[in-house]
Amino acid sequence: MINLDRVSRTFQTRTGDLEALRDIDLEVEEHQFLAVVGRSGCGKSTLLRLVAGLLTPTAGTITIDGTPVRQPRPEVALMNQRPALLPWRTAFGNVMLPVEILRRPRAAYRARAAELLDSVGLAGFHQRRPHELSGGMQQRVALCRALIQQPRILLMDEPFSALDALTREELATQLQAIHMAQSVTTVFVTHSIQEAVLLADRVVVLSPRPGRVRQVLEVDIPRPRSFGHNAHLTDVASCVAELHDLLLRD
Template sequence: MYLIEAEKLKKVYAEGKSKNTIAIEDFNLKVKEREFTSIVGPSGCGKSTFLLLVSGLEKATAGKLYINGQPVNGPDPLRSIVFQEYLLFPWKTVRGNVEFGLEIKRIPKKKRREISSAYIELVGLEGFENRYPHELSGGMKQRVAIARALVNKPKVILLDEPFGSLDALTREGLQTELLRIWHEAKCTVLFVTHSISEAVYLSDKVAIMSKRPGRIKELITIDLPRPRTKDMFVSSEFREYERYLKELVWEEFNDVTNEI
C-alpha cells in the first residue's frame, strides 16, 4: 500500500505566460507512508508542478493521482506545502502564523495556543512567539513556515526548495532540524531541491526527473543508516550516491544545452 500514487500523470498549463506548456507527462511515482523522498532535476522540469498537483492547488490534466487511496480533489490541510519564499503572513506574529490553520478550523483560542506552543517548540522558536516575520532571519522564517504547515498534523508535507534562499550554514543546520522534525512529526515528506548532496543526506529515496516535459527518470533508494550524521558526507558510499546522481542529472542538463 502506497500513500502517494501517481500514474501517467500529465499537467498542461492552459493559461498565463506558460500557456500550453506540458510541464509533466507520463509521470509515475509511488511513495510509502513516512518515507522521505527528494525530487531532483534540471530547472523547469516540472518538480514544483508535481508538488502543486499533490497539494491540490493545481489540477492534473490527465492521469491518476491518489493519496491514501483517494483521488486528489482540491487543497487539503492534510497535505501542507512549504515554499522557498516562506510566504508568511507579515501582519501576524510567529504565533499568529503558526495558528493560521487552526484559526481556519475554528479551534478555540486556548486549544490553539496549546497546539501552536508545541509546534513552535518543535521548530526551536520558543521565545519568538510574539515577533513579526520582518524581525526574523531567513532560517527562522522557514522554521515558522514549517511549523505552520505541521500544525494541521498533515500526512504529507511538501517542501518546494525550502532552503534555496538560505546561506550554506543555516541550510546545513536546518537540514538536520528537518530530519528531527520529520522523525517527531511522523509524516511523509516530498522534498524538491537542486542540491544533490542535500537530497542524499536527507532522503530514503531520490527521484531524478528528466527535462521538460518532466517524468521520473530513475528512483534511487539511499541505503544509508539513520540517524544520518554530517560525517556521512565524506563516506565513500555517500560520495558514490552523489556521483551517480550527478551523472544522471548532468545527462539531462547536457540534453538541454545541446538543444540551445
C-alpha cells in the same frame, strides 16, 4: 499512500502548448521521505501543486489513500521557498493561522505551536514579528505553520533555497530530526543533491522538460545522517556521485 498513475500536465500558453510533465508513475508510502530533484523548469513545482490539489492533471490520476485528489485538503500541507508570513502577526500567531482558518479550537493547539517553535530553535522568539527574524528563522516559522495542523502529508517546494548555505544545512538537519520523531509522509523538492541524500528514503530524478521519471534511487544510509564527517561517508559520497551523474545527463 500517494499514488500517481501516468500523470501528465500541459499548460496552454500564448505561444502554444507547453508540456511540463509526461507520464509520471510514482508511489509514496506512508511515513516515507521522498526527494524530487531535477533541473530548473522540469516540472517539480507542477508535480507538487498537482499532489496538493492546486492543479489538475491533463492526463492520468493522482490518489491519496485511494481517493482521487480534486482540491486542497487539510491533511496535506504545502511549504514554499518563501515563508509568506503575515507581517503583523507574531511568530506564534503565524503558526496558529491554519488552526484559525480550519476553525479548529485554538486552545487545543497552543501547546503544540509552542513545542514546534521550540523544536526548531525559536524558543525565545514566539512573540517576535517576521521583520525581527532572519530569513532562516522565518522559514522555520513557516515549517511550524505547515506542521501545526498535524498534516499526514507534507509537500515542500525548495524550502531552503533562498537561504545561505550554513542556514540551509541547519534547517535540513532540524527537518531530519522532526521527520525522525513524527515521520510525516514528505515530498521534498530540491536543487540540492546534498539535501536529497541527507533527508530522503528515495530520490526521484526527473529528466529535463517535459519532466519524466528518469530514475528512482533508494538511499539506504542509517539515520541520523549528517553533512559533516560520519561513519557513512562512502555511502554518502557514492549516492551524491550517482545523483550528480543522473542530473547532468541530458
